[in-house]
Amino acid sequence: MPSPEDRNDLDDLVGALRRFTAERDWQQFHDPKNLAMLLASEAGELLAEYRWVRGDQADAHSQEPGPRARIAAEVADVGIALLLLCDRIGLDLTRAIADKLAQNAARYPVERSRGRAERPE
Amino acid sequence: MPSPEDRNDLDDLVGALRRFTAERDWQQFHDPKNLAMLLASEAGELLAEYRWVRGDQADAHSQEPGPRARIAAEVADVGIALLLLCDRIGLDLTRAIADKLAQNAARYPVERSRGRAERPE
Amino acid sequence: MPSPEDRNDLDDLVGALRRFTAERDWQQFHDPKNLAMLLASEAGELLAEYRWVRGDQADAHSQEPGPRARIAAEVADVGIALLLLCDRIGLDLTRAIADKLAQNAARYPVERSRGRAERPE
Amino acid sequence: MPSPEDRNDLDDLVGALRRFTAERDWQQFHDPKNLAMLLASEAGELLAEYRWVRGDQADAHSQEPGPRARIAAEVADVGIALLLLCDRIGLDLTRAIADKLAQNAARYPVERSRGRAERPE
Numbered sequence: 001m002p003s004p005e006d007r008n009d010l011d012d013l014v015g016a017l018r019r020f021t022a023e024r025d026w027q028q029f030h031d032p033k034n035l036a037m038l039l040a041s042e043a044g045e046l047l048a049e050y051r052w053v054r055g056d057q058a059d060a061h062s063q064e065p066g067p068r069a070r071i072a073a074e075v076a077d078v079g080i081a082l083l084l085l086c087d088r089i090g091l092d093l094t095r096a097i098a099d100k101l102a103q104n105a106a107r108y109p110v111e112r113s114r115g116r117a118e119r120p121e
Numbered sequence: 122m123p124s125p126e127d128r129n130d131l132d133d134l135v136g137a138l139r140r141f142t143a144e145r146d147w148q149q150f151h152d153p154k155n156l157a158m159l160l161a162s163e164a165g166e167l168l169a170e171y172r173w174v175r176g177d178q179a180d181a182h183s184q185e186p187g188p189r190a191r192i193a194a195e196v197a198d199v200g201i202a203l204l205l206l207c208d209r210i211g212l213d214l215t216r217a218i219a220d221k222l223a224q225n226a227a228r229y230p231v232e233r234s235r236g237r238a239e240r241p242e
Numbered sequence: 243m244p245s246p247e248d249r250n251d252l253d254d255l256v257g258a259l260r261r262f263t264a265e266r267d268w269q270q271f272h273d274p275k276n277l278a279m280l281l282a283s284e285a286g287e288l289l290a291e292y293r294w295v296r297g298d299q300a301d302a303h304s305q306e307p308g309p310r311a312r313i314a315a316e317v318a319d320v321g322i323a324l325l326l327l328c329d330r331i332g333l334d335l336t337r338a339i340a341d342k343l344a345q346n347a348a349r350y351p352v353e354r355s356r357g358r359a360e361r362p363e
Numbered sequence: 364m365p366s367p368e369d370r371n372d373l374d375d376l377v378g379a380l381r382r383f384t385a386e387r388d389w390q391q392f393h394d395p396k397n398l399a400m401l402l403a404s405e406a407g408e409l410l411a412e413y414r415w416v417r418g419d420q421a422d423a424h425s426q427e428p429g430p431r432a433r434i435a436a437e438v439a440d441v442g443i444a445l446l447l448l449c450d451r452i453g454l455d456l457t458r459a460i461a462d463k464l465a466q467n468a469a470r471y472p473v474e475r476s477r478g479r480a481e482r483p484e
Contacts, residue, residue: 009215010131016222024229025236029415032192033171033179036164037414039199040282043157043164044407047289050154051400052359052392055297058154062210071153072212075203076221078160079214082199089183091193093200094130100197101137108145115146117294150294158293161403165286168410172279173271173480176418238415251457252373258464266471267478274434275413275421278406281441285399285406292396300396304452313395314454317445318463320402321456324441331425333435335442336372342439343379350387357388 010094014087017080032089039081046074131215135208138201153210160202167195252336256329259322274331281323288316373457377450380443395452402444409437 021027049071053061061067086093142148170192174182182188207214263269291313295303303309328335384390412434416424424430449456 013215013218013222016219020222020226023231024234026234026238028236029238031176031179032183033174033176034414036168036171037279037282037410040161040164040168040279040286041407041411041414043161043199044282044404044410047157047161047400047407048404050157051397051404053154055152055154058152059210062153068210071210072217073221073224075207075212075214076217078164078199078203079218080221080225082196082203083218086196089180089189089192091196093196094134096193096197097134097200097204098137100194100201101134101141103194104201105141110144113145113147115149117147117150155293158289158400158403161400161407162286162290162293165283165289165403168279168286169283172276172283255457255460255464258461262464262468265473266476268476268480270478271480273418273421274425275416275418278410278413282403282406282410285403285441289399289403292399295396297394297396300394301452304395310452313452314459315463315466317449317454317456318459320406320441320445321460322463322467324438324445325460328438331422331431331434333438335438336376338435338439339376339442339446340379342436342443343376343383345436346443347383352386355387355389357391359389359392 010083014083017083018087021084030084030088032085035081035085035088039078039085042074042077042081046071046078049074131204135204138204139208142205151205151209153206156202156206156209160199160206163195163198163202167192167199170195252325256325259325260329263326272326272330274327277323277327277330281320281327284316284319284323288313288320291316373446377446380446381450384447393447393451395448398444398448398451402441402448405437405440405444409434409441412437 021030049067050058050061062071082093085091086096142151170188171179171182183192203214206212207217263272291309292300292303304313324335327333328338384393412430413421413424425434445456448454449459
């Protein structure tokens, strides 16, 4: 059962990110273009953690202490960039995800999509 | 004041993503390596929305209806990939972000970082 | 035996890219930052071609007509972005690669690297 | 006037890359999927070199000694990944680029494209 502190975790993080950014006067660097670049470069670092790992060993790899710590750090960097961008442009991340998930459900009907990888576009 | 439905937004989304994935039997494609690739390719699509936009026009661009809808969709795709990956490897995203933010605070002391862009590494 | 036309293939392409860009008056968009974004977003599209393909089927996948045509187009887009960037900043791509290869040879000595995947950093 | 050594620079580099890879027995890691990941992660590192740089300062930034050395190294890493991938799947990079450039010329007619940034599509 979630305690009251669990609620609005994301809002709390966004608040902490705002303070972190403001204290360092970094808003000037955080226009949406730069944040999209930050996000993509962090996604690239996460990618690097898996690039030589076989697909069928990627789950196990993700549980090994050394790689796991690095993966967690890269996942966090991606998450931070995503929250910074959403906050900067006033976009509700959870709502955007919910909306997209509804679109995806229509785009990939269960009966036609089962067991078939999505097409690249 | 947040209503009860607001709490655990992320948990709700993760639940919806699990159902979406399970109904289509897509877990087989969602090993962590593939999800890291999904994340990076979606981050690349988000990047494409800003690549010809001037930095000092990127905020305004993010508010124009057409671009905004595309940006929201790409942001959502990135968020979905991130949640799928965290769920797959059993990583608590909000906690990972909070931990990283604490590390960043130590790594970039306010007095030495103010107004200076982070170094690339 | 290469015919004379084979020489300086890259120089010819760079010349064609310059004309293409100048005719459209696109130099204004092609600052190095934007070109780095173009490159990364094209790399993301290439990534998308392989994200649901198993590693041990990726060679065969690359030879199937449909995927191969898309892969060739994405590879070309990455190559174009790379050449545009090198031309813009006055960097000799083949020399930069030769220099890096020499560094890599020193960094990954044969006897210690054989059969072991490079470390992520 | 190019000396004979200038010709087939790319072929020479590909030969050197093949030897480098074979000596370390790294072909096993270099399936096309992994090489696409390598490419995208290196593109992400290049992106990181420009993410806090203003667009109108990106040309000058690219000439400063410290950044330039890092940019050259990242450009080279991208180029190496691209050549490894093309060699692995038997794709002629310069021909693929020439073909794509012809397609782009048809897709972006001069009279309708002049001075207008390409749409993300």
